[in-house]
Amino acid sequence: MKKLLLMLVIALSTTSLFAQHTKAPATQLRHVVLFSFKASSTKEEVAAVTKAFNNLYGTVPQVKNMEWGMNMSPEHLDQGFTHCFVLTFSSEKDLMSYQQEPAHKAFQAVLKPHMDKVFVVDYFVTPK
Numbered sequence: 001m002k003k004l005l006l007m008l009v010i011a012l013s014t015t016s017l018f019a020q021h022t023k024a025p026a027t028q029l030r031h032v033v034l035f036s037f038k039a040s041s042t043k044e045e046v047a048a049v050t051k052a053f054n055n056l057y058g059t060v061p062q063v064k065n066m067e068w069g070m071n072m073s074p075e076h077l078d079q080g081f082t083h084c085f086v087l088t089f090s091s092e093k094d095l096m097s098y099q100q101e102p103a104h105k106a107f108q109a110v111l112k113p114h115m116d117k118v119f120v121v122d123y124f125v126t127p128k
Contacts, residue, residue, distance in 0.1 A: 027124055028064070029089040031098075034081040034119040041114040046083075052110040053085055059103045062094040063087050081119060095122065 037046050050068070057066035065088035071078045089095045098104055 031087040032121040033085045035083045036080040036116040037114050038116045049111050052107045060101045062098040
């Protein structure tokens with residue numbers, strides 16, 4: 001009986017510990033930005049825009065994470081959008097604040113002469 005009780009206590013403790021480490025992460029806000037560039041922009045100019053956008057991570061404290069890539073989908077449904085950036089924020093307030101940051105405004109000045117179209121989607125991550 002003591003052995004059974006001890007096993008039950010261990011099982012409950014382990015379950016409790018596991019539950020504490022598997023809680024859903026804090027809410028994250030994703031800011032997805034897709035660009036298409038003007039045909040007149042050179043590869044070097046587009047690379048400069050990409051570098052300027054990437055430099056916001058680590059410069060603007062509200063940006064918690066950033067990743068990006070170029071479209072390579074074989075479906076050809078991109079509507080001309082070639083570059084996708086995904087930024088992570090902790091809150092809507094942080095996203096709004098980021099948009100007013102001098103570094104973000106400086107990036108927009110680099111982007112503006114080369115941007116053909118932009119498409120933006122913001123969403124809160126929904127845990128599985």
